[in-house]
Amino acid sequence: MRKIRVGLIGFGISGQVFHAPVMRSVAELELVCVTARKADQQLLLKERYPHTKIALSADEIFADETIDLVVIATSNEMHYPFAKRALETGKHVVVEKPFTNSVEQADELIALAKEKKLILAPYHNLRFNSDYRTVEKIIQSGRLGRIVNLESRFDRFRNYLRPNAWREENLAGSGIFYDLGPHLIDQTLQLFGKPNAIFADLAVQRDHAKTIDNFDCILYYDNLRVSLKGSMLAKEPTPRYRIFGINGNFVKYGIDPQEALLREGKFPDEDPNWGKEDPSLYGKLNIMEEGKDIEEIIPSEIGSYPDFYQNVADTILGKADLIASAEQARDVIKIIELSYKSQLERRVIPVESQLIAY
The missing domain is CATH 3.30.360.10 (Dihydrodipicolinate Reductase; domain 2)
Known part of the structure; x- marks a missing residue:
């Protein structure tokens, strides 16, 4: 089975608690790279995910052509620019809530994802x-x-x-x-x-x-x-x-x-x-x-947060439609x-x- 290679941007509470351990439960996903600039974050990554590469910036994830899916678990003001960069580099995207800070930003990301034929999913877990x-x-x-x-x-x-x-x-x-x-x-x-x-x-x-x-x-x-x-x-x-x-x-x-x-x-x-x-x-x-x-x-x-990521993986593999869509998240922002x-x-x-x- 081909693994969907995942890059996680952000290893604060959101990345540590709501994303990395949940993705581990989905067989089709492989967490290969995580941004972690702080020493305590790097130590935790080495302890809990020893085979995952540590990146010092999001640019390393965007530049990695082997990464299929980017998960954005940063502060809210970075959701839009990081999602846009990921889509522009041909990667599927999961964005922590709130999806964006404005409807204008959401509409732009939705249009870009459609143009690139990429999956764009809000983390409405x-x-x-x-x-x-x-x-x-x-x-x-x-x-x-x-x-x-x-x-x-x-x-x-x-x-x-x-x-x-x-x-x-x-x-x-x-x-x-x-x-x-x-x-x-x-x-x-x-x-x-x-x-x-x-x-x-x-x-x-x-x-x-x-x-x-x-x-x-x-x-x-x-x-x-x-x-x-x-x-x-x-x-x-x-x-x-x-x-x-x-x-x-x-x-x-x-x-x-x-x-x-x-x-x-x-x-x-x-x-x-x-x-x-x-x-x-x-x-x-x-x-x-x-x-x-x-x-x-x-x-x-x-309850089952892994069901969210299983649905994302199935959608990327063409076996399902997104349960939580970018259009729905855009309406939440509205x-x-x-x-x-x-x-x-x-x-x-x-x-x-x-x-x-x-």
Whole structure:
């Protein structure tokens, strides 16, 4: 079997946690080169991936004609220029979220990938979370009846500013909305398609903070409201999802276990129980069904980040279509741009025909 040779640009938290160990689980992928300028990154690479070459710059990966796929796991402002360079040198590309910092950049990359007949995929890995897969299954089952409200939160607690962190600076693509918002928006578009309009309240709440650290967005559909929220000051756990239907509710606390395991240095291909949630985190369905009140604990679906990279490999080999497409990621960025417009003008903004994948 011919291996797809992969170059990874960026070996910070994103590269170390969400990409390199996940790719290792896909037989068709071979991680051959990783950029690592810091000594601790180089030591970790030698320890965990001893056969992988260390590059001191992205230029070494772009110049390597044997590399088929480039994965970009850098700070947000480098997603667009590095993706463009990779495509121009004839390589398929995976880009960490947010896909780009603007719709204009996204449109340019999509056109270039089509021109070059190359795969361009956003790393919307939270579609492969156990919690989201469970929500998707519950909605599709129809047991809640017509959905009237969905609340989705992605919270953290850090009441101080992290020193020397680019996400804490007032830069394009920084802040919690560009960091966590793309996941929630992407999931909403997958579940319900294009909204009619959006209203957003984006705030800076922590002392001395320079960029958005709290967001509250409402996406309006014909007979449905979706509320997306995130905060850096949520110390008490909040429900990850709350779904309100004509027949009742579904409430889910806790998050998929994969990130925590990856941060511990675990590999998906070494754990037969990978992606299984602890039963204490299972969601609760509370509905009226056939005239009876029913409360039911719903076992969570199994999460699997390797499924993302397996799909990318299969698409490059001509055996599948991308599950997460660049066009879909572009529409996520459009919703973010409309949210900032809503914040600036303090009004509900029509979405109209501004999305292209839905």
